[in-house]
Structures are given as C-alpha cells and as structure tokens.
C-alpha cells in the first residue's frame with residue numbers, strides 16, 4: 372500500500388493566502404511523500420463567478436484526499452460573509468468534522484503575557500464540538516424593524532452529538548501525552564448549565580455517564596465564565612477541556628493569547644477515519660493582508676499537526692523543532708516582537724539548517740550516560756551501541772536546551788546552522804515522540820566541541 376498522501380490546499384482569503392504558502396514550503400522541505408492540489412475557493416472566486424463551493428466540492432474532498440489544509444475565509448468585499456459560511460462551516464458541518472482539536476501549548480516563556488509561566492505550565496488542549504450549537508444558524512425574527520422585534524438564535528444540542536464529542540475528549544486524554552512526556556489525566560467539561568439549563572442538562576448528564584467509563588481519568592467541571600477567569604489566573608490547572616461550539620470558539624481565542632497570540636495557534640477539524648481538515652485558529656485579518664507581516668507560525672504548526680495525523684510524526688516533530696528554534700533565535704514576525712516578514716520567516720523555517728554529522732559514527736544507537744557542566748564547559752559521556760565509550764566536550768557554551776537526555780537513544784550528533792561565532796550541536800533522538808523517551812533532547816550552542824574515545 373502506498374504511503375503517499377494526498378492533501379487539498381485551500382488558502383482562502385486575506386492572510387490565509389500569505390501564511391499557507393509558508394506552511395507548504397515547510398512541508399515540502401521535510402521531503403514527506405505528499406501530493407498537493409490547490410483549490411481557489413474564497414472571496415476572489417465568489418466575486419468572479421458567484422461560486423462558493425463548486426458542485427460535488429465536499430464529495431471530492433472527502434473521496435480524493437487524505438487531509439485538507441485551509442487558510443482562512445473572510446473578506447470585506449463580501450459583507451455577508453456568505454462564501455466563508457458556505458466553505459468553512461460547510462466543510463465542518465457537511466463533512467461532519469465534529470471534533471475541533473485546538474492544542475494550547477506555550478513554546479517559549481517569552482511568548483506568554485502572564486508572569487512566570489514556563490512551557491511546562493501551559494500545555495492543554497481544547498476539544499470543541501464543531502457541528503452543533505448556535506452555529507447551525509437556526510432561528511427566526513419576528514416584527515423585524517419594529518420596536519417589538521424578537522430575534523431567536525437556536526442552540527442545537529443532540530444526544531449523539533454531545534456523546535461523541537465528550538467520548539472523543541476522554542479518548543484523546545487516554546491516548547495522548549503532554550509535550551514533556553507526562554500522560555494526560557484529566558478531562559474538564561465547560562458549560563453554562565446554571566443559566567442554559569436545557570442544553571447544559573444534557574451535557575451534564577452525558578458527561579457523568581461517560582466519566583464512569585473512564586475511571587482512570589479525573590472528570591472536572593467549570594462554568595465558562597469561571598473558566599475564563601481561571602485561564603488567565605492560573606492556566607497550569609488545565610489538561611483536556613471539552614466544550615460546545617460557541618464556548619470553544621471563544622475560549623480558544625483567549626487561550627491563543629497565552630501562547631503568543633492568534634498567529635501562534637493551530638487546529639484540526641477531525642472525524643476519525645474520514646478526511647479531516649486543518650487550519651490555523653486565526654481568521655483572514657484584513658488589516659494585515661498584503662503587507663507580508665502576518666505570523667505564519669500558526670499555519671506552520673497546523674501543517675505539523677496535519678502531518679502527525681497522517682502518520683508522519685517524525686516530520687511533524689522536525690517542523691515543531693524548527694518553529695521553536697526560530698522563536699529562540701528571535702526570528703519572528705512583529706506580532707511576537709520580531710522584525711521578519713511572513714515569507715522570509717517561512718523561508719528561514721523551511722530552509723534545511725543541517726550542516727554536518729559530527730562526533731563519531733559509533734554513537735549510533737548509543738546512550739547518554741551523564742551530562743555535567745563546569746564554568747562554560749559541558750561534558751557529555753556516551754556509550755555507543757558497540758560498548759565503546761566517548762566523552763564529548765563543548766567549550767564556550769552559550770546555551771543548553773535539554774529534556775531528560777539520558778532517556779534518548781542517540782541517532783547522531785549533528786551540527787546545525789547558528790549565528791556565528793556560535794556553533795549549534797544537536798543530539799538527535801531515534802525514538803518516535805510517542806515512544807518512552809521520545810520527547811528527550813539535548814541541544815547545545817557553544818564555540819567548539821572535541822570528542823575523545825575513552
């Protein structure tokens with residue numbers, strides 16, 4: 372069976388047309404076996420020939436593609452936003468992409484507006500119901516234009532819809548780890564059942580029903596207003612949050628603020644076993660469009676999420692590491708304090724910064740026994756696969772990023788591009804992220820290294 376995957380790419384409107392090409396550059400730079408097909412759905416096409424979604428559009432997406440990568444929709448020239456509604460909500464509703472998965476992960480402390488937050492403190496995920504709620508756009512208006520006008524917007528919640536999204540959240544919790552390798556352990560259901568008793572009552576009942584099936588997972592509840600306050604007071608307490616369409620929409624913009632803003636946030640619209648759609652959380656941001664200033668990181672992280680969903684976790688991990696590297700080296704757009712253009716940042720992240728394998732080939736499949744430091748030196752002691760022992764000394768150390776380096780199996784020691792006169796050395800890990808030890812890394816910026824067989 373071919374491992375090649377087919378991806379439909381729909382950049383859409385505004386900054387969607389600027390950030391998606393960066394995500395594509397980065398996907399292509401990984402060499403992952405994918406075939407991309409572009410679709411011109413969006414405001415330009417709608418204004419040209421009145422088409423929002425061509426006949427059979429959704430059937431083609433579902434039948435011929437493994438995944439869909441989307442930018443954003445919304446254009447001031449289409450005040451009704453009819454095209455956005457038909458394309459975006461059409462995909463979510465008609466393709467029944469019922470789980471909107473929005474990871475909220477702080478990549479670097481510098482990005483968080485809250486004091487003292489570290490990446491380990493903010494690593495939760497919001498699972499938003501994506502096909503029901505007030506967004507089904509049912510309702511009525513009576514006595515329009517008079518003082519007696521009444522507008523009713525219906526909030527639709529079905530037992531089956533609520534059951535499947537809450538189950539998805541429990542399953543997600545059971546099968547996913549945090550970035551630091553610790554298992555996820557808690558699901559929090561967020562509603563407003565004190566005021567919206569009909570819908571809230573159903574969510575409460577189903578949540579209770581399913582909690583019993585997952586005794587190893589702690590079940591929690593918060594009203595949405597209290598949750599917003601807690602999210603800015605202490606986001607460390609969150610793990611997996613499940614909520615309805617509207618609350619999920621709102622709280623994930625707030626959550627994006629914790630990660631560095633809307634330009635940083637990624638999402639997937641998923642129906643397990645079917646063609647799913649991936650898009651950055653942000654919209655088309657018309658004031659930013661055409662200026663080459665939009666942050667492409669949300670779109671690039673969305674691409675990584677899509678590749679992981681398609682089974683390319685190594686490539687996904689590489690893309691996430693490149694984004695993290697860009698942030699650490701202050702290669703960013705202006706919304707998060709940098710000065711790079713959208714396209715230049717995409718080039719920088721996509722460009723292979725691999726310089727050479729260094730060290731000794733006998734490191735292969737070896738283990739790091741000990742890491743010690745003294746003044747500006749770092750000593751890494753290694754036992755190779757064949758039992759040979761090495762000591763690797765880094766001099767003039769500027770920075771060390773590491774996480775449980777003793778847990779990794781060394782693939783190689785490689786040199787990556789770094790601003791001169793520094794050199795950057797990375798021990799690559801041969802484990803997959805989902806394996807025990809797969810999240811371990813050791814990344815050193817120093818002036819030099821020397822390797823001795825002992």
Ligand SMILES: NC(=O)c1ccc[n+]([C@@H]2O[C@H](COP(=O)([O-])OP(=O)(O)OC[C@H]3O[C@@H](n4cnc5c(N)ncnc54)[C@H](O)[C@@H]3O)[C@@H](O)[C@H]2O)c1
Nearest residue numbers: 443444445446633634652653654655656657665666667706
């Ligand atoms: N999924 C979608 O397609 C989607 C989502 C939200 C809004 N929209 C549509 O987008 C249009 C604009 O909506 P909006 O202004 O409420 O939301 P928006 O997300 O487009 O932008 C809000 C603000 O967030 C910041 N921002 C967003 N993305 C950014 C990025 N990549 N880099 C830097 N800064 C970024 C900007 O300051 C921007 O003005 C509307 O037509 C709306 O309907 C579409």
